[in-house]
Amino acid sequence: MAISTRVTELLNVQYPILQAPMGWIARSQLASAVSNAGGLGIIETSSGELDNVKDEIAKMATLTKNPFGVNIAQAFVRDPNIVDFVVDQGVKFVTTSAGDPTKYTDALKSAGLTVFHVVPTLAAAKKAVEAGVDGLVVEGGEGGGFKNPRDVASMVLLPLVCSEVTVPVIAAGGIVDGPSMAAAFALGAEGVQMGTRMVAALESPVHDNWKQAIVEGAETDTVFLNRFSRPGLRALRTERTTRLEHEDNVSMAEFGRVADLYFGGDLEAAIALVGQVIGRINSVESVGQILESTMDGFYETIERLGKFTR
Ligand SMILES: Cc1cc2nc3c(=O)[nH]c(=O)nc-3n(C[C@H](O)[C@H](O)[C@H](O)COP(=O)(O)O)c2cc1C
DSSP, X not given: OOOOOHHHHHHTOSSSEEEOOOTTTSSHHHHHHHHHTTSBEEEOOTTOOHHHHHHHHHHHHHXXXXXXXXXXXXXXXXXXXXXXXXXXXXXXXXXXXXXXXXXXXXHHHHTTOEEEEEESSHHHHHHHHHTTOSEEEEEOTTSSEEEOSSOOOHXXXXXXXXXXXXXXXXXXXXXOSHHHHHHHHHTTOSEXXXXXXXXXXXXXXXXXXXXXXXXXXXXXXXXXXXXXSSSEEEEEOOHHHHHHTTOSOOOGGGGTTHHHHHTTOOTTSSOOBOOGGGGGOOSOOOHHHHHHHHHHHHHHHHHHHHTTOO
């Protein structure tokens, strides 16, 4: 079976499955594996390490012949030349997130790029559509990473946004397999983005301790930090984040020893961003296995649902 949606058409990919941009993680090793497996790998900029990111984008050309994208995480990359930077690298697809969609959309689109903006609410979705984006990544509050403090679960947010906009929608938050992908499509999405699932992929560069914490974690093992201030974030429950959960304003300084967590495996060294979907991830698998089993499960699910009609 083959799948065709506006997302596969616009992004020129076999499967409408994107790997989420994630600081330090979404680099060429992981992103090229996703693009080679038929999905869309995305390179991050939220680490702010633009020189390294440039090298990573250059490596993509040698590691895959398939399309890939770049994320501009606006709150983290304030470099006024970020649009030129992305255009100069020959990138064709960009997601913009954590910021105002009116800021870069015109410039990116004038340079011929396809632009999707990440939104956590209906109001943000309407604003992005008005700004002229080609599509939206609709991000439910169950997902990992930076979040709107007034978080809305995908089950409510996705059908709400999809009923009010005509641009194609990629669902993010809680997507891990075929049934969750099919559910997102039932709610109006034409593509999905996986974050936490990809942190635990074989090709993900993070330390095995983080992957094992995802495999062992229950659906209740995340915390929401900064419920009453910004930035809100969803992360793995550890001693450190359990303490921070009760603080009024968790500053970015708490991300202090990122390298010790990401690559040294010390889960208490910083904040490990993960979503509630850790409760549904039971093994470390290769990107190829994840994408194949997701597509198989997607087709099985829509076939099973078809049997309810007569
Ligand atoms: C470790 C981690 C880092 C993330 N960093 C970014 C980022 O730099 N830019 C962004 O737009 N989203 C970021 N996100 C959010 C993801 O793009 C994605 O929307 C989210 O993980 C989807 O939910 P899931 O974790 O349930 O799959 C991050 C998520 C995680 C888990």
